[in-house]
Amino acid sequence: xxxxxxxxxxxxxxxxxxxxxxxxxxxxxxxxxxxxxxxxxxxxxxxx
Amino acid sequence: xxxxxxxxxxxxxxxxxxxxxxxxxxxxxxxxxxxxxxxxxxxxxxxxxxxxxxxxxxxxxxxxxxxxxxxxxxxxxxxxxxxxxxxxxxxxxxxxxxxxxxxxxxxxxxxxxxxxxxxxxxxxxxxxxxxxxxxxxxxxxxxxxxxxxxxxxxxxxxxxxxxxxxxxxxxxxxxxxxxxxxxxxxxxxxxxxxxxxxxxxxxxxxxxxxxxxxxxxxxxxxxxxxxxxx
Numbered sequence: 001x002x003x004x005x006x007x008x009x010x011x012x013x014x015x016x017x018x019x020x021x022x023x024x025x026x027x028x029x030x031x032x033x034x035x036x037x038x039x040x041x042x043x044x045x046x047x048x
Numbered sequence: 049x050x051x052x053x054x055x056x057x058x059x060x061x062x063x064x065x066x067x068x069x070x071x072x073x074x075x076x077x078x079x080x081x082x083x084x085x086x087x088x089x090x091x092x093x094x095x096x097x098x099x100x101x102x103x104x105x106x107x108x109x110x111x112x113x114x115x116x117x118x119x120x121x122x123x124x125x126x127x128x129x130x131x132x133x134x135x136x137x138x139x140x141x142x143x144x145x146x147x148x149x150x151x152x153x154x155x156x157x158x159x160x161x162x163x164x165x166x167x168x169x170x171x172x173x174x175x176x177x178x179x180x181x182x183x184x185x186x187x188x189x190x191x192x193x194x195x196x197x198x199x200x201x202x203x204x205x206x207x208x209x210x211x212x213x214x215x216x217x218x219x220x221x222x223x224x225x226x227x228x229x230x231x232x233x234x235x236x237x238x239x240x241x242x243x244x245x246x247x248x249x250x251x252x253x254x255x256x257x258x259x260x261x262x263x264x265x266x267x268x269x270x271x272x273x274x275x276x277x278x
Contacts (some may be wrong), residue, residue: 043176
């Protein structure tokens with residue numbers, strides 16, 4: 001949770017400073033983190 | 049108001065001539081003028097002194113009042129400035145932090161919603177389920193030794209036939225094992241009897257009979273024991 005919050009903060013900061021390449025990297029990290037969380041949540045459910 | 053000439057004309061009409069009266073009047077007027085000027089100068093001095101005093105007092109009062117006013121304005125402005133500083137420092141610390149957190153939360157929520165729209169949790173759940181089911185199935189195949197070749201009916205029959213044959217062979221081997229345990233004992237008994245036969249040939253017939261009887265009894269007892277054991 002804190003990791004992707006940090007990434008979002010960096011993303012906003014980079015957008016404000018006009019460093020769009022770094023901002024893209026931050027956004028990709030956030031999306032990756034969120035997708036991992038989704039998969040983790042899905043893996044917790046029982047198969048049978 | 050009557051003129052001095054008129055007064056003197058009334059009182060000394062016959063005594064003083066017109067010129068004298070004129071001169072007296074001039075002199076009187078000059079004197080009066082001098083007195084008046086002196087009085088005016090004196091009055092001016094007095095008034096100037098009084099005015100100076102008054103001005104000093106007014107100045108003092110005004111300066112006091114102005115000092116008070118300046119002090120009050122300074123105090124008021126200082127209080128206002130402190131309030132402004134406090135407000136902006138608060139805005140810079142707490143409110144800015146709140147705003148930043150709010151923005152981060154909103155961006156996070158937006159991304160959540162967008163990702164949910166793009167890749168729904170339901171699909172991920174299904175994909176994960178499929179993946180796990182496939183993995184489990186392959187593991188089960190490994191554990192149960194079932195693969196694509198073994199799924200055919202003909203191969204299944206062959207395996208069942210092979211299994212039954214292996215079971216039969218195992219049963220036979222067990223049976224043979226039991227026999228193999230009993231044969232060496234029988235061999236020992238036979239050897240013993242042969243040895244006895246050979247040794248007793250030299251004995252007398254009576255002794256031979258006796259020995260035969262006793263050996264038969266012992267053999268009988270031995271065979272009985274083996275039978276009991278088995």
